[in-house]
Amino acid sequence: MPIEINHSRCIQCIGCASVCPTGAIELDGLRMVFHPEKCISCGTCVKGCPANAIKFLPKVGEEKKEE
Numbered sequence: 722m723p724i725e726i727n728h729s730r731c732i733q734c735i736g737c738a739s740v741c742p743t744g745a746i747e748l749d750g751l752r753m754v755f756h757p758e759k760c761i762s763c764g765t766c767v768k769g770c771p772a773n774a775i776k777f778l779p780k781v782g783e784e785k786k787e788e
């Protein structure tokens with residue numbers, strides 16, 4: 722799973738869902754739901770989150786990419 726959403730920080734601005742090129746994040750009721758099978762690990766949602774609620778998880782055996 723390449724990203725992780727911190728639901729206690731998330732303010733449901735839907736920014737991540739709107740910038741995600743593959744529709745891997747969507748609002749489901751009151752929280753953002755991540756679909757790992759759709760994610761291409763582009764990192765756009767991580768940079769765009771105003772609440773710092775999304776963490777990029779490096780793949781196993783891969784170092785964290787530069788900010």
Ligand code: SF4
Pocket residue numbers: 724740741742743744745746759760761762763764765766767
């Ligand atoms: S890393 Fe890219 S593809 Fe994956 S959820 Fe974020 S914006 Fe979407």
Ligand code: SF4
Pocket residue numbers: 726730731732733734735736737738753769770771772773774775
């Ligand atoms: S961009 Fe951040 S604060 Fe906004 S909905 Fe996504 S995870 Fe939540």
